[in-house]
Amino acid sequence: MPLFSLDLSLASIDPSAWRVAVPLAIAGASTYFLFAHYYAESHIPGSYGFPVVGETLDFIWNPRQFVEKRLKRYGPTFKTSIFGNKVLFLTTDEGCRQAFRVEPKSGGVHSFETIKQFLQIGPTGKTHTEFRKNFAQFLNKGYLASVSPMFVRIIREEIDEWHRVSAAGRYIRAEDVVKNIPLSIILNMSIKDVSPEKKAEIFDLLADVSAGIRSVVASSLLSPTFAKGIRSHRRLCKIIEAEIHTIMPDLDALKDSNFMAQLISFALQHNLVSGSVSQARYVMGFWFAAFDTTSTTLFQLLYNLSLNPDVLAKIREEALAAGFSYQSDLTTSDLSNLKYTNAVIKETFRLRALGVMHMFRELHEPTELGGYQVPKGFLLTAAIHGNSVTSQESLEDGHRFKPERFLDGSVQATGTDLIWGAPPRVCGGMDIAMLELRATLVLLALKGTIKPKGALGEIYDFPVTHIKGGFDFQIV
Numbered sequence: 297m298p299l300f301s302l303d304l305s306l307a308s309i310d311p312s313a314w315r316v317a318v319p320l321a322i323a324g325a326s327t328y329f330l331f332a333h334y335y336a337e338s339h340i341p342g343s344y345g346f347p348v349v350g351e352t353l354d355f356i357w358n359p360r361q362f363v364e365k366r367l368k369r370y371g372p373t374f375k376t377s378i379f380g381n382k383v384l385f386l387t388t389d390e391g392c393r394q395a396f397r398v399e400p401k402s403g404g405v406h407s408f409e410t411i412k413q414f415l416q417i418g419p420t421g422k423t424h425t426e427f428r429k430n431f432a433q434f435l436n437k438g439y440l441a442s443v444s445p446m447f448v449r450i451i452r453e454e455i456d457e458w459h460r461v462s463a464a465g466r467y468i469r470a471e472d473v474v475k476n477i478p479l480s481i482i483l484n485m486s487i488k489d490v491s492p493e494k495k496a497e498i499f500d501l502l503a504d505v506s507a508g509i510r511s512v513v514a515s516s517l518l519s520p521t522f523a524k525g526i527r528s529h530r531r532l533c534k535i536i537e538a539e540i541h542t543i544m545p546d547l548d549a550l551k552d553s554n555f556m557a558q559l560i561s562f563a564l565q566h567n568l569v570s571g572s573v574s575q576a577r578y579v580m581g582f583w584f585a586a587f588d589t590t591s592t593t594l595f596q597l598l599y600n601l602s603l604n605p606d607v608l609a610k611i612r613e614e615a616l617a618a619g620f621s622y623q624s625d626l627t628t629s630d631l632s633n634l635k636y637t638n639a640v641i642k643e644t645f646r647l648r649a650l651g652v653m654h655m656f657r658e659l660h661e662p663t664e665l666g667g668y669q670v671p672k673g674f675l676l677t678a679a680i681h682g683n684s685v686t687s688q689e690s691l692e693d694g695h696r697f698k699p700e701r702f703l704d705g706s707v708q709a710t711g712t713d714l715i716w717g718a719p720p721r722v723c724g725g726m727d728i729a730m731l732e733l734r735a736t737l738v739l740l741a742l743k744g745t746i747k748p749k750g751a752l753g754e755i756y757d758f759p760v761t762h763i764k765g766g767f768d769f770q771i772v
């Protein structure tokens with residue numbers, strides 16, 4: 297007979313011991329997970345700043361400087377707290393791509409109920425794949441070639457107007473006029489034969505919507521839960537919907553040859569949108585995606601060119617060498633062959649990533665990012681400002697506007713392609729935007745030079761890019 301026997305069966309445990317063991321095990325496991333969570337989080341460099349407000353004010357004040365300061369202090373990946381959310385900033389090329397890759401649960405950008413409801417531009421999963429197919433089907437080379445005369449006409453009319461105002465001795469406010477080109481173009485792609493009155497009405501609506509959406513995005517960052525319930529957002533959606541219907545009651549009657557009409561009929565067929573309200577939102581989502589982005593880029597181009605008249609002269613030389621005149625019908629392929637002009641656009645993106653480009657994605661599971669284990673619940677942002685800050689330090693004359701750097705092969709893209717996002721959601725309208733930007737540069741260069749009014753103030757990025765004290769110019 298053994299001296300003692302050890303019965304390891306569960307039945308042998310005294311039932312009263314379970315009452316102690318189970319809570320202890322649960323407490324142990326929770327402590328372990330909690331500890332692991334905080335341990336992982338504490339290893340991410342950065343600071344959450346003050347209680348509640350975190351580092352929000354610093355971020356809003358100047359997002360670019362915000363990234364620059366922390367990039368130098370903490371390295372390329374850092375944590376912070378903005379509007380009560382823990383946020384991870386990823387500034388390297390690969391880090392930004394990782395952030396863009398995170399598939400949002402409920403929409404393109406870290407999206408809240410109201411934005412998701414309003415902007416039908418953020419479908420997920422299978423619906424997103426359908427949406428992309430839809431877009432690609434209509435936005436092909438043939439379509440772009442067919443619309444390029446319309447683009448060129450609109451841009452020429454706008455530049456002629458700038459020239460007329462300048463000839464009368466007055467100045468043009470860049471912040472105001474840069475919107476005219478992208479707005480006219482998207483309206484012409486959406487509504488056939490739009491009357492000047494209707495156009496003016498829609499211009500006003502879009503300006504309001506754009507400001508409204510920016511405030512929704514900003515206040516939504518306060519807290520996702522808060523944002524979901526916030527009534528003003530719902531009110532904003534309702535106002536916008538009502539306005540869309542007074543302006544565009546004839547959505548269903550859009551002509552078949554029209555880009556937006558084709559997009560809508562495809563979306564209806566594939567159940568991506570239903571009924572006229574969501575159709576209207578679909579149209580608005582498309583307008584919105586094409587509006588602030590392109591006008592901000594145009595603003596930065598005007599700014600860079602007014603400070604660098606020699607660059608505008610080189611664009612002119614290239615255009616003349618290609619046989620263009622101010623009255624030419626520029627085609628898509630003519631324009632994409634202009635190497636120097638393309639380099640000017642790249643250099644603009646390198647020097648200053650767009651101010652409107654802070655998009656937040658929500659991390660739905662713990663993930664390794666930038667070399668750190670990041671707990672779920674963090675917001676991520678592809679801080680492409682980081683690329684531009686880094687390239688300014690690492691390249692020769694990195695602070696100067698020098699498009700030539702992209703021509704001799706010495707400099708690769710330096711992350712400038714990230715301005716368009718990264719798969720799976722890389723910008724659907726990139727070719728349209730590039731057509732607009734190239735045509736504007738060429739026509740501007742063939743018309744004259746840009747003369748700014750006095751010395752220009754500091755350039756700022758929030759809420760959209762602007763110059764302290766305003767940016768007035770003439771075309772001479």
Ligand code: HEM
Nearest residue numbers: 404405585586589590593715716717721723724725728729
């Ligand atoms: C300089 C101008 C532009 C820039 C820098 C830009 C940038 C971007 C970026 C970064 C995204 C990805 C958003 C994300 O990751 O959630 C995006 C998406 C999108 N953009 Fe643009 N964009 C521009 C102009 C345009 C224009 C002119 C149009 C339409 C005519 C357009 C249509 C879209 C659409 C439809 C999407 C959603 C794509 C998807 O979810 O798959 N964009 N854009």
